[in-house]
Amino acid sequence: MFRSLSSYNYRLWFIGALVSNIGAWMQSTAQSWVVLTVLTDNDAVAVGITMALQFGPQLLLVPITGLIADRFDRRKILMLTQSALMLLGVGLGLLLLLGHAELWHLYVFALLLGIVNALDGPARQTFVSDLVDEHNMSNAVALNSASFNAARMIGPALAGLLIVVIGSGWVFIVNAATFLAVLFALYKLRTSELRTHPRAPRQRGQLAEGFRYVRSRPDLLVIFIIVFIMGAFGMNFPIFASTMAVELGGDAGSYGLLSSILAIGSLTGALLAARRDRARMRVIIGAVGLFAVAAFVASVMPTFWTFAAALIFIGFATVTMLTTANAFVQTTSDAAVRGRVMALYMAVLMGGAPFGAPIVGGIANAWGPRWALAAAGVAALLACVFALTWAVMARNLRVQLHPDSRWRLVVTHAGRTLPVSSIVPEDFSEQIAFTSPISLPALSGQKRRTRPAGADDVSPAKARAGESAERA
Structure with a gap:
């Protein structure tokens, strides 16, 4: 403190x-x-x-x-x-x-x-x-x-x-x-220990820069x-x-x-x-x-x-x-x-x-x-x-029920199929929802998954179909 x-x-x-x-x-x-x-x-x-x-x-x-x-x-x-x-x-x-x-x-x-x-x-x-x-x-x-x-x-x-x-x-x-x-x-x-700050240049337009x-x-x-x-x-x-x-x-x-x-x-x-x-x-x-x-x-x-x-x-x-x-x-x-x-x-x-x-x-x-x-x-x-x-409106937020509890609400971005807390830690997800000064990149709403054993036997087309069904 x-x-x-x-x-x-x-x-x-x-x-x-x-x-x-x-x-x-x-x-x-x-x-x-x-x-x-x-x-x-x-x-x-x-x-x-x-x-x-x-x-x-x-x-x-x-x-x-x-x-x-x-x-x-x-x-x-x-x-x-x-x-x-x-x-x-x-x-x-x-x-x-x-x-x-x-x-x-x-x-x-x-x-x-x-x-x-x-x-x-x-x-x-x-x-x-x-x-x-x-x-x-x-x-x-x-x-x-x-x-x-x-x-x-x-x-x-x-x-x-x-x-x-x-x-x-x-x-x-x-x-x-x-x-x-x-x-x-x-x-x-x-x-000698004071930090120096960038000095505003002497040129036109500086009054309105702020x-x-x-x-x-x-x-x-x-x-x-x-x-x-x-x-x-x-x-x-x-x-x-x-x-x-x-x-x-x-x-x-x-x-x-x-x-x-x-x-x-x-x-x-x-x-x-x-x-x-x-x-x-x-x-x-x-x-x-x-x-x-x-x-x-x-x-x-x-x-x-x-x-x-x-x-x-x-x-x-x-x-x-x-x-x-x-x-x-x-x-x-x-x-x-x-x-x-x-x-x-x-x-x-x-x-x-x-x-x-x-x-x-x-x-x-x-x-x-x-x-x-x-x-x-x-x-x-x-x-x-x-x-x-x-x-x-600016963050495109919505409130939805948590999938693990019918009494728990989470704040997430519209269009995501999973709550933000399931993608990143909950405390950090709140920071994203309310303090990010720029638009968030589009996320698929899925965790990055490691390929399970035997995944090499699945064709890329079937894998994409399965992922689409899972998202739906």
């Missing part, structure tokens, strides 16, 4: 990123709470607009940010972007401490944070491939997610405590200080559609947690506690993903279906603690889906365009928020947060059905 930590460079990066992520979650929690309760009167739409401004640049700047990650030194890019994020945290914290903060200030800072994160995201995601070898990349991606969600478990609760004790302005200052950890880690990396590559990969297109739907309607956790905290009679501490409880499931999902040898499409589809069920259940929970319990499953499903999708995209993409593909992935993930967050916030304002959660469940259910339909 933790094999990537054997690398000095990755271990150093992991520790620095963990500290920085804790600060980032503290700031995110404080920002949503300030907008909801300090600068407005429980206006969920304002929270949605803030999220839209913060994530919108991911969508608008995607052609440029991905090319930058593919063309320049990712370590230097991260040192610049992390420094800029630190300065923005200091600026917003000072505005709040001095009592000059207004709603439009939060909007401006959210937009600036979005622009810097649009540059930071592709470089940070693909920097993993510079720290570990190809064999450990999926594990390193999952551990990055575990770090992110461990920070989610600590940061919001700590932010809720600090907001009550010393005020929200200091939360932004503390977040700025945490960036020193990741900057120190980047500075102390052994540059789009062309993704368009040629139907499996990636399906993942991007799933991620967009979930990012737009399903992953509006600041809206869900803050409005449900108010609905259930809570305060800032309750909001922070809900965010931390959500991270319990998220961390579990990330660690289980780290145990898998590679990312599979069927795991993504199953996680989206689980999210739909968990969202419906959470929307009808009557008390704070029952709602918190349902959030664990929401967090687990979300991070399982995101971690597996991220690893699938990175490990199956060509290294020469990986930065641009990941920029598209981040744009689709974060760019869904400007479209969906105001809608979800409007539903919460008009009908209450429970209906907003139910809407997220409906969106996830549609995404799951879409992905399953694609898997069946």
Whole structure:
């Protein structure tokens, strides 16, 4: 599960990123709470607009940010972007401490944070491939997610405590200080041990190369559609947690506690993903279906603690889906365009928020947060059905009874007379059915057989007739 930590460079990066992520979650929690309760009167739409401004640049700047990650030194890019994020945290914290903060200030800072994160995201995601070898990349991606969600478990609760004790302005200052950890880690990396990646050439057409590559990969297109739907309607956790905290009679501490409880499931999902040898499409589809069920259940929970319990499953499903999708995209993409593909992935993930967050916030304002959660469940259910339909149609799959058991079902390809499990091991047959990025070659559905004794006495014509009868 933790094999990537054997690398000095990755271990150093992991520790620095963990500290920085804790600060980032503290700031995110404080920002949503300030907008909801300090600068407005429980206006969920304002929270949605803030999220839209913060994530919108991911969508608008995607052609440029991905090319930058593919063309320049990712370590230097991260040192610049992390420094800029630190300065923005200091600026917003000072505005709040001095009592000059207004709603439009939060909007401006959210937009600036979005622009810097649009540059930071592709470089940070693909920097993993510079720290570990190809064999450990999926594990390193999952551990990055575990770090992110461990920070989610600590940061919001700590932010809720600090907001009550010393005020929200200091939360932004503390977040700025945490960036020193990741900057120190980047500075102390052994540059001689970093893997080099192919640099994008300086020629026409490179901005659109990532789009062309993704368009040629139907499996990636399906993942991007799933991620967009979930990012737009399903992953509006600041809206869900803050409005449900108010609905259930809570305060800032309750909001922070809900965010931390959500991270319990998220961390579990990330660690289980780290145990898998590679990312599979069927795991993504199953996680989206689980999210739909968990969202419906959470929307009808009557008390704070029952709602918190349902959030664990929401967090687990979300991070399982995101971690597996991220690893699938990175490990199956060509290294020469990986930065641009990941920029598209981040744009689709974060760019869904400007479209969906105001809608979800409007539903919460008009009908209450429970209906907003139910809407997220409906969106996830549609995404799951879409992905399953694609898997069946694109792979030409069917479900049939196993010949040895009338109660056992197997998934196989239409036209085969034997279940896939009788041709190859069952675990590998599932990988073929759901993760193969190209069409499978036509198979006769028969095992390769050795010729029995006396087979030389059978004429080739009779042998072919016998094989045809056996297939029939």
